[in-house]
Amino acid sequence: MSASSLIPHLVADKVQQFVEEECIPSDALFRAQLGEGAQRWSTYPPIIDQLKARAKKLGLWNIFLSKTHYKEGAGFTNLEYGLIAEQLGKSLVASEVRLTFPPKAGNMEVLAKYGNDVQKREWLAPLLDGQIRSAFLMTERPVASSDATNISLTMRREGDEYVLNGSKWWSSGAGDPRCRVYIVMGKSNPTHQDPFKRQSVILVPAGTKGVTVKRMLSVYGYDDAPHGHAEIIFENARIPASNLVLGEGRGFEIIQGRLGPGRIHHCMRSLGAAEHALEWMITRVNDPSRSTFGKQLNEHGVIIEWIAKSRMEIDAARLIVLAAAHKIDTSDAKGALKEIAEAKVIVPQVSLAVIDRAVQSFGAAGVSQDTPLATMWAHQRTLRIADGPDEVHLQQMGRNENKRAKALQKKLEMQRNKAEALLRQHGIQAKMHL
Structure with a gap:
């Protein structure tokens, strides 16, 4: 089946x-x-x-x-x-x-x-079958990677190979003992006049000579094993040119195509985490053994308000995510940039707020290992940074929304003129100030 x-x-x-x-x-x-x-x-x-x-x-x-x-x-x-x-x-x-x-x-x-067909046969087929794992290497420690034009790992072409030098960190999935391939973004043409054509993506087999996993990074104290996030060093690592994905200078195109659906997947799972946290909170405040100041927890108005706010926020965020998913379906990730950005900013914030209320309802137990809430909070907090920090998405959305200024001014002026004309038709002399 x-x-x-x-x-x-x-x-x-x-x-x-x-x-x-x-x-x-x-x-x-x-x-x-x-x-x-x-x-x-x-x-x-x-x-x-x-x-x-x-x-x-x-x-x-x-x-x-x-x-x-x-x-x-x-x-x-x-x-x-x-x-x-x-x-x-x-x-x-x-x-x-x-x-x-x-x-x-x-x-x-x-x-x-x-x-291409060879890359799909060598890597995609075993990945889809669950035989191997992969890692994604984009973020770099020495530069502000929220602006991907800053990526500095070099990819120099020498004959039928690319020579890679530089470092990556927050290399998701690199800690998995079954990881067999890294998807790496680097700078292949640093002098190209278009800054968005300077990067390429290449497939690097794990264990390649010159590629060293320096250390594993923790997330708010959690090591995230066995998946892990690694800092990886490239020192004259030679990779066959045939491992290049799509073509030289196509890195931004690939990454944007990857991150669109990926951001939506994050948001989808985040809503599930928020729902689960709400379930924990409702169960906790209805525990008859839990009472404060002569009342059961669910009899305190603030607790009922937490539950109501959580319900509304999750439901509203879900509609935003599904709207973004529908936009991707009817166009593609590029055509859904606004909707994806809205979901990417709003959903982690909602999830964090709901989980935080659940933690508060449990008191000290909420930050212990006795509930999943602390781990859930740590994972959700990273999503306000991963795949582009909130500020980058907000800046992009704000700029694009502000481009409507001239058209809106023209529309409002037309509406004002029509309103004044209607007033005059009815013998009313008035000047509208907008």
Whole structure:
């Protein structure tokens, strides 16, 4: 049975059942099987493969590639997948066991959309089958990477090879012991007159001579093992020119195509995390053993207000995400820049607000390992930086919105003139000041 043989709402129901009955209960076992210390980077919890087999049996494997833009897709639009993917944010393991965890999903989109037949055969096929993992290398420590024109890792062409020198960090997925390929953005033509044509994307096999994983980075104290975020050094690393994706100078085109759907996937899962946090909060405040100042927690007006605000914020944010997903379906990621940016800014803020209220309702327990709330908050906080910080999206949206100024002034002047004319027709002398 394949996912494409079912209609979207039935798949969504199956995913919700799978997440709530099998994935969430497995989160604790996943953490236990990871172990401690260096073992966390060399061990892969067996529960993951067990759940993967279960997901495949249920027909819930690899359903994130939209049928709108990918022949490898499972048959759903981005909008339909949005209704499904929200469930994945409720569990640590749910996305992983269905192969939709970042950066894997985005990396597979790059190969599916821009890779040639050889690259798809060598890398995409085993990625889609779950045999290997990949990492995404774009951000750099020495420069402000929120402006991607600052990327400084050099890619110098020498014969049939590119020689890479520089460093990357926050290389998502590089800690996974099964990681076999890095998708790397570098500067291949630093003197090109168009600053957006100076970058290229190349596939670098993990373990290549001259490529060194320097260290793993923590996220608010969490190491994020075994997935991990690495700082990686390139010293005269020689990569076959055939590993170049799409063509020299096409890096920005590739990355923008990758980040659009990827940002939406983040938002979809973030809403699931917010929903799960709200569930924890409601359960907590209705615990009869929890009372303060002579009242049960749910009898305090502020608590009821938290629940109401959380419900409204999640529902409003969901509509924004689904609108962005629909815009991608009807055009593409470039045509949905405004909608994607709106979702990317609003959703993490909503998710953080809801999770923070849930933490507050639990008191000290909310920041401990006894609930998933602290980990959820840390992950959601990173999304206000990842894939472009809020400020970059707001600046872009503000500039684009402000371009309407002349047209709006002209429209308002027309409306004012018509209003004054109507007043004169009725014998009323008035001057409207707008």
